[in-house]
Amino acid sequence: MGIIRDIGSYYTQEKGTSFTVWAPTAAQVEAVITSPKKQIIPLQREAFGYWTGLAEDAKPSTKYFFRLNGKTKRPDPASRSQPDGVHEASEVIDQAAYDWQDSAWKGIPLEEYIIYELHAGTFSEEENFEGVIRKLPELKDLGITAIEIMPVAQFPGSRNWGYDGVYPFAVQNSYGGPEGLKKLVDACHREGLAVILDVVYNHMGPEGNYLKDFGPYFTHKYNTPWGDALNFDDADSDHVRNFFLQNALMWLRDYHIDALRLDAVHAILDMGAKHFLQELQEHVTQLGEQQNREYILIAETDMNNVRLLNPIEQGGYGLAAQWADGYHHAIHTLVTGERDGYYEDYGEPEHLVKALKHTYVYNGIYSVHRRRTVGNDATAIPAKHFVVCSQNHDQVGNRMMGERLTQLISFEQLKVVAGLILLSPYTPMLFMGEEYGEQHPFLYFVSHTDKHLSKLVTEGRRKEFAAFAWKGEAPDPAAEATFEQSKLQHSYHQHEQQNKLREFYKKLIQFRKTAPAFAKRSKEQLTVHFDTEASVLHLIHSGAKPYIYCLFNLSKQPQTIASAYPERQEWEPVLNSADTAWGGPGAKKVSSSSHHSLCSLEPESLIILQSK
Structure with missing residues (x-):
């Protein structure tokens, strides 16, 4: 493994605060303390352009800048706290001060993850970590086993998805800062919930990004959709890699995060002999061995590249899991009929069947949308290593009007789609509010203090939608109303139909957790058949008895279906989405069925049967 060196400010009661920053081209670096009393700490240059110094009387809450060459004053690139925003002083914190109560927590295995993705600013009325804590019992009741928090690295203003972060080590001040995040993680572990944190190692946001003043953090060798790529393989890249390796280890070690979701890893551009992702996995594995627990990278x-998941000894990067967007696209196009933009590569029943059997739909075949051959074969990789969803922040929020499936398909279809996710062999993820059919959209929002930048974001956002046939005008990302409109209403307490949908999700999750066939779920023990004439998907889990037979009627007509199971078997009903208990229109009672005549399905419905 490459070099690994502490950076930023580090406080201990015995020594005070040490400051370390990488500034290889600077001739002079000082730590300028602005409060509680003004003080200048000259830093000493060490190997590779690191500068260090010690302030014995600098305690937590001390605010400081780094000054380069006697004139350029900037916040700490590895700041742990930015209490006054991205342009103001960094703050010393004591990472060891928090009184953790989760010593018994050792995490849960990946195969038990049922993930709930949320945005800390729009999930609750409070718009912060405390608001999330208050609602954890509801997620526990639903059956969720892990929450995934969208990025919390300090960004400009108070409203942002989080992908414009510019201080990767600092927890967003408006959400509750470092202390608030630790309280949230502690509370999750108390409820038996794992915590996944979304981190961004492929680009940095524009406003408040002062990294170029310190060193060659970026390279002109490559470009990303967001500008110059981060420097993972050019001159001086060891120290850029160190910056992000230290960041990942901080979240796991100091904040007790269980897993990291690595944003858009295809934009982490690295042609070196050891890819950054492999080195990251090696360091995370080492930390897990030291702490006698497993940390997960997603x-x-x-x-569609299995190299991410393949073991390091087989030339892969050894990551634990990856998102599988193809399954989302296969479902979305079938239930909505949308075929614009990247959806033009999907929309046929065989895409859904292939996604279930082989994971990647594009596994070395030509993509019309990309106009090139895409992907390789993931059939042999166990299903648990792929995270699937029917909605997430990207697929909802990157629509012009931020519509959820609630606005695009019928109530009965919502239940069918829920089943396609929770009854699949893959690791399921829900997007906040989908479990009860939230009516509010999830829109893209920012609160840049730079008005010119805000205008550019608004204009660029509108250009992005040119490939889609969406009508209307995109809401202004910089408007506070756009953020307010994106907040969850948690209205299922007052709406009977929403409550029934939530209860249906709860039942599916409970079934997934308790049915023996799901304990041994695999693609190899999965029978998949799509009856194109009836528009019915047959999905049979036969890893353990009783076997589970799921029928999904995607048509708007009732269907009478015969079994697609290759052997003679009797089945008995377990759940029917058309029942009035789940807000359905009512369904004929399904009696125990022989091999030949299985059952009747109501329009847009799901039936689960199990073998006798």
């Missing part, structure tokens, strides 16, 4: 990518 990659987001649309490249």
Whole structure:
């Protein structure tokens, strides 16, 4: 493994606060303390352009800048706290001061993850970590086992998805800062919930990004959709890699985070002999061995590349899991009929079947949308290593009007889609509010203090939608109303139909947790058949008895279906989404069925049967 060196400010009661910053081209670096009393600490240059110094009387809450060459004053690139925003002084914190109550917590295995993605600013009325804590019992009641928090690295203003973060080590002040995040993680572990944190190692936001003043953090060798790529393989890249390796280890070690979701890893551009992702996995594995527990890395990518998951000894990066967008696209196009933009590569029943059997739909075949061959074969990789969803922040929020599936398909279809996610062999993820059919959209929002930048964001956002046939005008991302409109209403307490949908989700989750066939779920023990004439998907889990037979009627007509199971078997009903208990229109009672005549399905409905 490469070099690994502490950076930023580090406080101990015995020594005070040490300051370390990488500034290889600077001739002079000072730590300028602005409060509680003004003080200048000259830093000493060490190998590779690191500068260090010690302030024995600098305690937590001390605010400081780094000054380069006697004139350029900037916040600490590795600041642990930015209490006054991205342009103001950094703050010393005591990472060891928090009184953790989760010593018995050792995490949960990946195969038990049922993930709930949320945005800390819009999930609750309070718009912060405390608001999330208050609602954890509801998520526990639903059956969630892990929450995934969208990025919390300090960004400009108070409203942002989080992907514009510019201080990767600092927890967003408006959410509750470092103390608030630790309280949230502690509370999750108390409820038996794992915590996944979304981190961004492929680009930095524009406002408040002063990294170029310190060193070659970026390279002109590559470009990303967000500008110059971070420097993972060019001159001096060891120290850029160190910056992000230290960041990942901080979240796991100091904040007790269980897993990291790595944003858009295909934009982490590294042609070196050891890819950054492999080195990251090696350090995370080492930390887990030291702490006698497992930490999980989940990659987001649309490249369909098993190298991310393959073991390091087989030339892979050894990550634990990755998002599988193809399953989302296969479902979305079938239930909505949308075929614009990247959806043009999907929309046929065989895409859904292939996604269930082989994970990647594009596994070395030509993509019309990308105009090139995409992907490789993931059939042999166990299903638990792929995270699937029907909605997430990208697929909802990157629509022009931020519509959820609630606005796009019928109530009965919502239940069918829930089943396609929670009854799949993959690791399921829900997007906040989907479990009860939240009516508010989830829109893209920012609160840049730079008005010119805000204008550019608004204009660029509108250009992004040119490939889609969406009508209307995109809401202004910088408007506070756009943020307010995106907040969850948690209205299922007052709406009977929403409550029934939530109860249906709860039942599916409970079934997934308790049915023996799901304990041994795998693609190898999965029978998949799509009856194109009836528009009915047959999905049979036969890893353990009793076997589970799921029928999904995607048509708007009732259907009478015969079994697609290859052997003679009797089945008995377990759940029917058309029942009035789940807000359905009512369904004929399904009697125990022989091999030949299985059952009748109501329009847009799901039936679960189990073998006798």
